[in-house]
Amino acid sequence: MTPAATLAAAATTGPGFLSPTGVEIAFLLVGLATLGAALVTVTTRQLVHAALWLVVTLGGIAVEYLLLTAEFIAWVQVLIYLGSVIVLLLFGLMLTKAPIGRSPDADSGNRPIALGVAVVAAVALVWVVVDAFRTTWIDLDGPVQGSTKVSGEILFQHWVLPFEALSVLLLAALIGAIVLSRRNDPADAGDAGDADARDKGKR
C-alpha cells in the first residue's frame, strides 16, 4: 500500500486528524514544551541551568507517557531520571568550577557536528516509530492499556531475553566502572591498605 493510500485509509477508518480530542491537544502542547525545554538545555550557557532544563524535559516526557496511559513507565521515568540521574548530574556539576552565570568556555566548537548527529538520530527515530506504528490508535477511553500489570506481563513474557541481555550489559558497565576507579597504582594501594588497617584497629 502506498503511503497516500495508507493515509486515506487512516482518514476513513481511524479517528480523524481534524477533530482532535482534549488529550491529543494536551499531548501536542506538552510535546512542544518538552521540545522547547530540550532546545534550551543544549543551547544555554549556564551549566546548572542546562541540568535543570533537562529536569523539565524529562518531566515532560513522563507527562507524555502518562497521557498515553503508560502510568508505570511514567513513574519509573520520574524515579530514575529525575530522581537519580539528574541528582548525579548536579552532584557532578557541583564538583566542577561551574560558575553562577554564564560559562565562557561552555562551547566546544563541535556544535555543527553535534547538530548533525542530533538531526540524524531524530530523523531515524521518528522514521522507525512512525513506520512501526503507522495508523495504530490507542483507545484512551477504554481500559488502561499501559498499566503495571500489562507492562509486567509484556516485559517478562515477550521481551524477557532483551531484558536479561540488558541486565548483563549493565552489570558489565558496573564492573567496568569499579575496575576503572580502582586503578592499580602501587603507591595508592599501599595507602589504601594502611587506611584499611587503621579502620579495623579503630573498631
Add this chain to the structure above:
Amino acid sequence: MNDVLDVALRLIVVFAVFLVLPLVVGQTEHKVMAHMQGRLGPMYAGGFHGWAQLVADGVKFAQKEDVVPAGADRRIFQLAPAVALLPYLLVLLAIPIGPGEGAVGQVIDAGVFFVLAVMGVGVLGSLMAGWASANKFSLLGGLRTAAQLLAYELPMLLAAASVAMAAGTVSLPGIVEAFEWWWLPWQIVGALVFFTAGLAELQRPPFDMPVADSEIIFGAYTEYTGLRFALFLLAEYAGIVVLCFLTTVLFLGGWHGPFGAEDLGWVWTLLKTAVLAFVVIWLRVSYPRLREDQLQKLAWTTLIPLALAQIALTGIVKVAIQ
C-alpha cells in the same frame, strides 16, 4: 458537576492535612524534645503549654525580610523552596488512610512508584538551594544532600519492592488490602530499612550531615530567610508525615487493627503514623550525628544487603505459600 465537587473536596481535604499535620508534628517535637531533655520547652505563647508557639513562629517568619544574596542565581534561589515542598503535597494525594475509594485522594495504579519517585524529586529543591546560594557552606550542604540521596534511595526502593512482591501489587490501597498480621515479622527487616533510609532521605538526625549546624551552618538553607526558610522547614515536617504514613501503609497494615477496621480504619492509620512520628523525634534526641563516611558505609554495606536479603526472603516465602 458532582465530579468536579468531589475532586475539589478531595483536594481541599488533602491540602488541609498537608497544612495541619506537619505543624502538629512540629509542636509535638518541641514538647517531646523538651521533656526528654528535662526542660520545659516553649511555654508562653497561647497560654496553655505554649500551644501557639508555631503560629507565633509563622508570624515571625512572615515578618522577616526576604533576602536574596547578591551573588546568588536569583530565580533558582527563589524557586528552590517550592520545589522542595510541593512533591510532599503530591505524595499525600496518593496515600490511603482508610478502606474504600473515599479515604484516598486519588487511587494510583503504580502508587508505590509514584510516591517514591515524587519524593525523590523533592531533593532537587535542596540541590538547587545549595548551588544557587553562592555560598561555600551551602554548596557543601548540597553536595552532601546529593551523596546521601544517591546512597539511600536504593535501599528504600528495594524495601518497598519487597512489600510489593509480597502483596502482588504496586498499588498502595492494594498492598494494605492484602496485608495480614504475620507480614509484620516477615517484612520487619524491610520495614526497618525503609524507615531508616527514609529518615536519611529527609536529612533528619542522626542523618542530618547535610545541614550539620556545627560544621556548615545550615547546609543548603544557610542563606535563606523569612518565608522561604519556613517553607524548607515545613518541607522537612511534611516529609516526616509522608514517611510515617508510607511506613504505616506499606509495613504496618494501614487501617487494619484488632477491632474497628471497617469504620475506624482511619483512626488506626493516624495512630500508627503518630507513633512513628514520635519515634522520629525520639531518634533525633537520642542519637549523635553520623559522620559522612559512616553515613555512606551504613547505606552501602548494611542497608542494601539487608534489603536484598529481605527481597530474597520475600520471594522464598511467597513461592512456598503458593
